[in-house]
Amino acid sequence: MYNTITLKFSLLLFAICASCTLALSQEYWQQEANYKMEIDFDVETNQFTGKQKIKYHNNSPDRLNKVFYHLYFNAFKPNSMMDWNSRTIQDPDGRVGDRIYYLTKEEQGYQKVLSLKQNGNDCIFNIEGTILEVILDKPLEPGDKATFEMEFEAQVPLQIRRSGRDNAEGIRYSMSQWYPKLCEYDRLGWSANPYVGREFHGVWGDFEVEITIDGEYIVAATGVQKSNNKYAKSSEDKRTWKYHAENVHDFVWAADPDYTYIEHKTDEGVELQFFYQSSKDTDENWQKLPEIMDAAIGFMNKRYGQYPYPVYKFIQGGDGGMEYPMATLITGKRSLGSLVGVSVHEWMHSWYQMVLATNEALYPWMDEGFTSFGTTETMNFLRTEGLLGEVTPNENPFESAYAGYIGHTMSNTDEPLSTHADHYVTNRAYGIASYTKGQVFLKQLEYVVGKKDFDEILLTYYDQWKFKHPTDVDFIRVAEKVSGLELDWYREYWVNTTHKIDYAVFLANQDAEKKRAIIFLAKQEKMPMPLDIEVIYADGTKELFNIPLAIMRGNKSYDYQSSRTTIVKDWPWTNPAYSLDIFTNGKEVISVEVDPSMRMADINRGNNFWRKTDDDTGEESFK
Ligand SMILES: [Zn+2]
Known part of the structure; x- marks a missing residue:
């Protein structure tokens, strides 16, 4: 039976529980995994054995009965999910295509788990493709710590995508996604995604890795080298390289007998290291790279936040x-512009992925x-500073990004960012x-909130979310707090939909006697935006108007236009049209433009202008 009293009581309970969930979900937490690995590598067979010890902290509010690991190398076998995905997608990545399907036994990759213990006790585990599922010997309660010890063996695949041996430029080992890597469990749950081609997520922690390999190989890796090996061939049969990295969520290494090594301490105190194979086509460009990267970090630190690690390696x-x-793997046979660009x-990415680890x-x-x-x-x-030679800086460096996004969205084959x-x-x-579209998201946000607040948003986001796993909501909340504006609508339209932006303008009427003009604006597509409107008068003077969206609950603060901006009444997003009634002081309006700074991704700029023509009387009205 359901009477009024129980109904009221359960409503009350519901209210209490709902607020608990809310409080919990707002409290940020993240797991921690500290790795120790010892690797013994055989360059004849391209196989290695590994001992791995992970100290895992369950900082989540949940009891865990299972954990998962990634075994990425298992993707490089015929009929793997990556193979199927690549052979069936409409437009396969040219580097993959059907190459996995034709790998011979010696060319395939694998990771085999020989034993796995939790605090010394064997765990039951099951491998399905690139995911290892482990039933814990004892569940991990919130706050519990555990040590996972694993012995494994692996074969390095011929390089198909990212990781592997013998890449197209003849580098012997590109060792990314090479070790059994614990999957991240975070506010959004497990991220035990099978590896079908892209994208990573990891648990924050420290790495201590020892790699024993033939003496003539030079090993470059994430972190600081603790073994004092010279970055040159040695006559030893085998030698061990020890690397230590703190507060990272992955570990990469590469090895080749023919690496040339350059080091360069930046003005900012970061050690830059360069590893490349010397050749007459590449030497000159690689030798110019340290000075250019030194200039780059000066700009990047100021603009996006301080690079936090002691070293960075271009391998x-x-x-x-x-x-x-702390490292990148890049192909090296490139022009200077391309080498600097990559x-x-x-x-x-050290800012946007390695530190702000979305x-x-x-x-x-x-x-x-x-x-x-x-x-x-x-x-x-770098172009403006003349560091890339005789190239003129681009007046609107984002032009091609906007054009790329608009061209694609007009084809109606775009899919939401979500x-x-x-x-x-x-x-x-x-x-x-x-x-x-991700790049335009930021540049266009600058247009919405104004340059001053936008610059502060980038630095505040870095400060508040470094060494964590921010989401799109976390980012937009930072933007809202810094700007004082409501910006959820911007994220929802731009991220969750493929709705487009298109505004049109014309001068509807001007009345010299009353010293007024009426500008008519129409919203032609679904996505609403605040508008900058530039008016030019016959005497050459300009005036800028800003129409905020009503749902922003405010307007942008200082932007970078030199002319004064007049904030006019809000535009409710539901309304298809708006008329802007301006005081002209009797001056004749000769041109009106929507978004003169070109930061709004308007799909049709052709209707963003009104210009006075000779047969214009300036007296026409619109219907
Ligand atoms: Zn990238």
Whole structure:
């Protein structure tokens, strides 16, 4: 029976529970995993054995009965999920295609778990492709710590994607995603994604890694070298390289007998290390790189927050460019512009991924998009400083990003940024969403909140979320607090939908006697935006108006226009049209433009202008 009293009581209970959940979900926590690994490597067979000890802290409010590990190398076998995905997607990555399907036994990759113990007791485990599922010997209660000890063996695959041996430029070992890596459990649950091609997420912690390999190999890795080995060939049969890294969520290494080594201490006190194979095509560019990267970090530290690690390594390896903590693997046979471009991009990931460690699978645009934004700005800085030779700085360096996004969204094959990185229908849609639309997200936010607040948002975001796992909501909350504006609508439209922006303008009426003009504006697409309107008068003077959106509950503060801005009445997003009634002081309006700074991703700029033509009387009215 259900009477009024129990109803009231259960409503009360519901209210209490709802507020508990809210309080809990707002309290940030993250897991911690500290790794010790010893690796014995055989360069004849491309196989290695490993001993791994992980000290794991369950800082979550949940009891854990299981943990998961990634075994990435298992993707490089015929009929793996990555193989199927690559052979069936509309537009396969040219580096992968059907190559996994044709790998021979010696070319395939694998990771085999020989034993796994929790606090000395054997655990039951099961491997399914690239995911190892472990039933814990004893559940981990909130606050519990455990030690996981694993013995494993592995074979390095011929390089297909990112990791592997013998890359296209002849680097012997590009060792990323090479060890059994504990999956992250965070506020959004387990991220035990099978490896089908991209995107990573890891547990914060420290790494101590010892790699024993043939003496002639030079090993470059995440962290600080503790073994005092020279970065040169040795005549020893085998030698051990010890590396230590603190407060990271992954560990990469590369090895080759022919690495040339350069080191450079930046003005900022960071040790930059460069590892590349010497050749007449590459030497000159690699030798110029240290000085240019030194200039880059000066700009990046000021703009995005201080680089927090003692060292960073640019290592020739991989299959393009890929970011890791304190290091990148990049292909090295490039023009100077391309070498600098990839170096800046991958290093920029130290801010947007290695330190602000968003879950890349869920928010690839916060990792690739924010990094691309920083790359565009930093490259423009280097151009302006004359560090890239005789190239003229671009007046609007974001122009191509806007054009790329608009071209793609007009094709109507775009997918929302909220799509999981593995689940886009095409690689192209993933690429443009993550790199391009993600980049425009930030530049356009600058337009919405104004340059002064935007600059502060970047630094505050870094300060508040470094060494954590921020989400898109965490970012937008920082932006809201700094700017004092409501910005949830911006995130929801830009991230969760593929709605477009299009505004149109014309001068509806001007009346010299009354000294007024009426500007008519129309919202032609779904996504609403605040508008900057520039009016030019016949005497050459200009005036800027800002129309805030009513849902912003305010307007942007200082932006970078030199002319004075007049804030006019809000535009409710529901209304398809708006008329802007301005006082002209009797001056004739000869031109009106929506968004003169070109930071709004308007899909049709053709209707953003009104210009006086000879047959204009300036007296026409609109219907
Ligand atoms: Zn990137």
